[in-house]
Structures are given as C-alpha cells and as structure tokens.
Amino acid sequence: MDRPSRSAGTVRPGGRTARVRAAVLEATQDALVEHGFHALSMDQIAARAGVGKTTVYRRWGTPAGLVTDLMNELANQSAPHSDTGGIEGDLRANALMVLEAINDPRLGATFQAVIAAATGDEEAARALRTFYRRRIDEWAAVVDLAVARGELPPGTDGKELIKAVSAPLYYRLVVTREPVTREAALASVDRALAAARAGAFVAETV
Template sequence: MELETHLSESQSAVPGTVRPGGRTAKVRAAVLEATEDALAAAGFHTLNMDQVAAAAGVGKTTVYRRWGSPVGLVTDLLRDMADRSLPAADTGTLEGDLRANAALVLKTLTDPRMGAVFRAVIAAAACDEECAAALHGFYRARLTEWAPVVDRAAERGELDPGTDALEVLRAVSAPLYYRFMISREPLTEADARRAVDAALAATRAGAYATGD
C-alpha cells in the first residue's frame, strides 16, 4: 500500500527546507532511501522520479509536488545526509582527531554503496548549480562540525590560535577525494595516513595561519 501524507508546504517550497514529522517524515525517509538506492545502482543521470516514487511506495503526485525534479531529490538527500552524519571525534590530540576524520572519509568513499552515492552526487553537482549549492552546503556543515578539533588543539597549545580550522580539515580530505573522483585510484589506509601526516606538517609550519 502506498504511504500517504498531507503535505503542508506549497509546490514552490524549496526541497528539504521544511522538517516534517509523523507520516510526512516517513514519506520523506522512504523517498530519500529510494533516491539513495537509485543513485548507488545507476548514478544521477538515470534518476527517475516515477521509479523513485514506486520504490518508495509513495504516490507520484506527492513526489513531484514536494521534490519537483531529480535535482530536488538529490538536494534534499544531501541535507538529510548532513543531518545524519556522525559527530566529530575528540581523542585528546589533534593528530588523533585528524586521523579519525581521515578514517571516516576513507570508510565512506570505499563503501560500495556510499561511495557510489557520493560519486553520483558529485557528478550531478558538476553540471547543475542547485546540486552544486547543496553539495557545498553538505561539506560546509561537515567541516563546521569538525572545526572544534582544531580549536581545541590550539587551546591545548598544539598549534597557533590563529590557525584556520576549515583549511586544516580540507587538507586532510582533499587528497582522498582527488584519488576518488579525479585520478580514480584505489583508496587505502596508507593514503589516509599520508594525508594526515602532510596536513599536520603544514599546520605546524603555519601554512594555515590566518594572521589574526
């Protein structure tokens, strides 16, 4: 039986800006799970609204009214993924925290399902401004979530207080995403270790000092 809902938002509402509850939340969860399944299986360019609705057990009218387009589905999925992401580590040292961050990135990108999903949404962002904005929002949220690991390290005296936390975190994940999306090389734990070693060396040398 189809999941049913009475949506309060209008057809013009931006996908994902209304945080629903009750049946509406169940519909959203089902549709986003079906979207994730479709992206993992075949990528963004074959994402079909009717097929997502059928897989989710939701009426097509509901899906078109709430999400509007495949881009709307991906945009809302990214928002939901940001909301569900694991909190930042707190190991007691900057090195430990950055290694935990790199391990999380590595685990996500090498997971058969989630790696395929991220490859699909990154590809979508390359050709659609709305997807690009959603992807930027996702990563900005994750960087902001992890920024306190650098701030705490500065408070402990491990590095200069003026260090740009977001740049440190970007330095950890950037080499991994390069291998994942650009050179399409296998990702290993050794790659994650090197990325952290390089980020730590650059951070301690003042490469990410803000000048404040």
Template sequence: MEQQSRLAGTVRPGGRTARTRAAVLEATQDELVECGFHGLNMDRVAAKAGVGKTTVYRRWGDPAGLVTDLMAELAESSAPHADTGGIEGDLLANALNVLGAVTDPRLGATFQAVIAAATGNEAAAAALNDFYLRRIRAWAPVVDRAVARGELPEGTDGMEVIRAVSAPLYYRLLVTREPVDEKVAEHAAARALAGARAGAFT
C-alpha cells in the same frame, strides 16, 4: 561524511511525514547508485518508496530537489567529530571517516553520482557544496581545541586544516582514480598536521 546505516542513520521518529521522507530519500539513493543523477527518475523513486507520484513531485519538484534533500539528510545524520584528546588522533579519525565514506559501495557511489551531476547542474552543485561545508564546520572545532591546548599556532584556520586532510583522498578517488586505503588516509592526516604545526593554515 560517514554512513551509519543504509541511508545515513537510523530513521528518526516523526510520524507519517517523516516515514514518507525517509522512504523517498532511501529510494533516491537507490536510484543514484543504480542509475546516476542523470538516470534519476521521479516515478521510479515514488514506486520504490511506496508513495504516490503526486506526493514526490509536490514535495521535491524534480530530481535536483530529491538530491538536495538527500545530501542534507546525509550531512545531518553523519557521525559527530572525534574527541580523542589530541589533534593527531582527531585528524586521523577525520581521515578514516572520509575513507570509510568514499570507499563504501553505496555511499561512495552516491557521492560520485552527485559530484558528476554538479558539473552541469547548479542545484546539485549547491547541494554538494552545502553538504561538505556542513561536515567541514562540524569537524573544525577539533582544530580550535588543539589551538587552545597549545598544540597548534594561534590563528590556525580549522576549516582549512580539515579540507587539507580530505583533499588527497578525494583527488585520488575522483581525479587520478588511484586506490585509496588506510595508509593514504594516515599520510593525509599526518601531512595536514605537519602543515598546521608549521603555521601553514594561519
């Protein structure tokens, strides 16, 4: 769930339509960081992106449509899962990637805005759910490989292990508002690994 550039990766080639989408999503993220979901204004997004308002309304419809597309782009542009050769290193890499995302001033603020919006907006909630499912599914194969290597019990649920790694980080960030640092990330990965080795996720 890690950011590779100001938006979520280098702008992909694809002509005018792709450039328009990239500019609009960048402006959408600016608005989320500055104003939150409920302050997201379609006209300001269009102005910041340098495109016509009719284009933004026609293609994205409403603020929820912008957020849905932004979250899809963030998921698509996130770095692939690690392959350190062992499950301990892979889970630690996952924890550090999550840490990097939630503590990044721009990306962390984006997630917090969308998470806050998800409480009362079904479209925002669906976009958030889709983002996290895509990232969890992208990382689950590191657990499958560990099972194949004999590092974890047969039948270990890879998605549940990955959820267990990130859950303590999000809990501290969003519920208790405690500091989140590398030590917390390391402990989260180690505890998830201990549980997986003990068969807690089979």
C-alpha cells in the same frame, strides 16, 4: 568529515510524513547508486518508494530537489567530531571516517554520483556544498581545541586544515581513480599536520 549512515532516511521514526520522506530518500539513494544522477526519474522514484507521484513532485519538485534533501539527511545522520584529546588523533579519526565512507559500496557510490552531477547542475552543486560545509564546520572545532591547547599556532584556520586532510582522498576517488587506502589517509594527515604546525594554515590578516 565523517561517515553518515549508509542509507538515508532509515533511522528517523515519525508519522506518515516522516515515513514517506524516508522511503523516497532511500529510493533516491538506490537510484543514484544504480544509475547516477542524470537517470533519476521522479516517476520511478515514486514507484520505488511506493508513494504517489503527486506527493513526490509537490514536495521535492525536481531530481535535484531529491538530491538536496538526501544530502541534508546524510549530513543529519553524521556523527559529531571526535575528541581524542590531541590533534593528531582527531585528524586521524577524521581521515579514517572519510576513508570508510568513500570505500563503502553504497555511500561511496552516492558521493561519486552527486559529485559527478555537481559538475553540470547548480542545484546538485549547492547540495554538495551544503553537505560538506556542515561537516567541515563540525570538524573545524577540533582545530580550535588544538589551538587552545597550544598544539597549533594561534590563528590556524580549522576549515582549511580539515579540507587539506580529505582533499587528497577525494582526488584519488574522483580524479585519478586510484585506490583510497588507509596508508593514503594517514599520510594525508601527516602532511597536513606538519604544514599546520609550521603555520601554513594561519589565516592572513589584512
């Protein structure tokens, strides 16, 4: 997984519809950062974005609909996986991008707000799953390349390995509330890679 642009909807040109969407998504992200998911108000988002309430209700329907579109846009803005030529370099690049994202004041607050919302709102949970599924699928490709180069055992599950790299970082972020440091990110890579080389992520066949 990696770091998308800090502000959703700010880099895509287009006509009036695209501009309205960009303004609404930026207003949604602002509100999430400032007040969290449960304080999202469709009327306030419309006012922040400078668009009509009817437009916001018609296109997004609910606060969860706004969050879903926001997470889709953040996923769209995320860069492709790295290709350093080796699995250690690729996993380190992944971990450091996650580190940068969750320590960024705007992006980190956005993720924390949506993660918190996902514990009690199924639409928010679905948006979060979709975002991370797309990023995990993208980065799993570096594991497939490593298997082809003979760096990892055949059958290594790329998605599970990518999850194992970032999971300790998110645990620090949202569970123990510890600082998420570069040292923690690189240590997570070392542990996950050692396990992968030992065959811990080889998918079982039935």
